[in-house]
Amino acid sequence: MIDDRSVSSHEVGRLRVSHLKRIWWATNASRNGRQVQRDGEWHLDRIVIDGLGLGLEQTLQYLFTDGPTFDQFEHWIVATAGSPEPALIARINAIVAGPDNPDEIRRWLGSIEDCEAVLSPADLAFWQEHGYIILHDAVEPSGLAAAVQAIWRYLDARPDDPETWYQERDRGIMLQFFQHSAFSANRRSRRIHKAFAQLWGTADLFVSTDRCGFNAPEREGWAFQGPDLHWDIDFEEPGRFGTQGILYLTDTPPDQGAFTLVPGFHKQINQWHDSLPAGQDPQQQDLHALGSLAIGGQAGDMVIWHQALPHGSRPNRSDQPRIVQYINMYPART
Ligand SMILES: O=C(O)CCC(=O)C(=O)O
Structure with missing residues (x-):
């Protein structure tokens, strides 16, 4: 059965990170044997989990084994990887929101684009x-x-x-x-x-x-x-x-x-x-x-x-x- 009681990528909790609640919701749904339609979301899942400083397997194992509430999940994130920096939250949220926000991208990249090549x-x-x-x-x-x-x-x-x-x-x-x-x-x-x-x-x-x-x-x-x-x-x-x-x-x-x-x-x-x-x-x-x-x-x-x-x-x-x-x-x- 397809689960359509969907949580959108824009619903946030106390950490204010977009798409995080959706990851929690989708994992919880499949933990309870419900199918969810999430074609093409893998990239955002990865960005949120990596960005928060969490291992992918580590996070999925926690969600599947412990089946936490969303509030417990957010507490676990802070206890495991620390509180996310506001600049990181802004970057993740800009990517989830699309379309691209050039100012946000430039702020984040600093001078990497302009610095000297390391590969000859x-x-x-x-x-x-x-x-x-x-x-x-x-x-x-x-x-x-x-x-x-x-x-x-x-x-x-x-x-x-x-x-x-x-x-x-x-x-x-x-x-x-x-x-x-x-x-x-x-x-x-x-x-x-x-x-x-x-x-x-x-x-x-x-x-x-x-x-x-x-x-x-x-x-x-x-x-x-x-x-x-x-x-x-x-x-x-x-x-x-x-x-x-x-x-x-x-x-x-x-x-x-x-x-x-x-x-x-x-x-x-x-x-x-x-x-x-x-x-x-x-x-x-x-x-x-x-x-x-x-x-x-x-x-x-x-x-x-x-x-x-x-x-x-x-x-x-x-x-x-x-x-x-x-x-x-x-x-x-x-
Ligand atoms: O640790 C290694 O040498 C192999 C690493 C590896 O297979 C991988 O990252 O997929």
């Missing part, structure tokens, strides 16, 4: 050819150190005691840890913003509130759990432009579980996909056979890749953990 013509040519780039010194060194320390604290583990690195609760390599001032500072890096602005052709971007990662060296009883090569795309339009990114918080040689991708595959994906026998799942093919490459890097290197590249992690065969923060940006307006 050679970097951009490399991007065109291979579908990825490495941005060096992506954040301040202090941002790296603070993020690494936050992750050790979160894990209640110590760099000098490998026995503390292996914890059942965080067995995967991605940690459900989103909120920390060091992570926020890294997400605000102007170098990262400028790099994404050059790739997208606009500085009017939102940054994802993504997770961080800790990939401990393999040992007996502790095998790598993935993710191995995969895509996070909709195969309705496999070659569609989109970015993803990973920031190395510590030095990461290729054998230390380095991020891995198939260079250049953005140029082949449409043809490859069309050539798959009917009924074959693209994700279940031998993607390493397409030519995978481990991308090692130094602390502060950020790998940005075209979402059409098969990508994933790999087993950590070194004696040090791999520690990362995932950061992506996407246009505020579709």
Whole structure:
């Protein structure tokens, strides 16, 4: 049954954030087994959740598990990610309201559009050819150190005691840890913003509130759990432009579980996909056979890749953990 007791995107609660109540209402409806019609709203959902400094999975898990009232949801947001700044609320509300408000956009972008390029013509040519780039010194060194320390604290583990690195609760390599001032500072890096602005052709971007990662060296009883090569795309339009990114918080040689991708595959994906026998799942093919490459890097290197590249992690065969923060940006307006 379709639920038509709809809450509009313009109904707000005490935080005054447009579209937030609609997200709450729609989640609650589907939690109660009711279907809601929300075609094309995914972009706004993402902007509101990322903008408020919340993880997507974190938020959906809370809404589905706890089934809060809207008032409880707003309290949870403030307790989890702090009170949203008035400028951010104004930006989200301007996007939800559409049509574009050029003054609002200019105020928000500051000087990113005008500041010096961080990707050279050679970097951009490399991007065109291979579908990825490495941005060096992506954040301040202090941002790296603070993020690494936050992750050790979160894990209640110590760099000098490998026995503390292996914890059942965080067995995967991605940690459900989103909120920390060091992570926020890294997400605000102007170098990262400028790099994404050059790739997208606009500085009017939102940054994802993504997770961080800790990939401990393999040992007996502790095998790598993935993710191995995969895509996070909709195969309705496999070659569609989109970015993803990973920031190395510590030095990461290729054998230390380095991020891995198939260079250049953005140029082949449409043809490859069309050539798959009917009924074959693209994700279940031998993607390493397409030519995978481990991308090692130094602390502060950020790998940005075209979402059409098969990508994933790999087993950590070194004696040090791999520690990362995932950061992506996407246009505020579709
Ligand atoms: O952490 C990695 O190396 C892989 C990241 C990944 O697969 C992803 O962000 O989709």
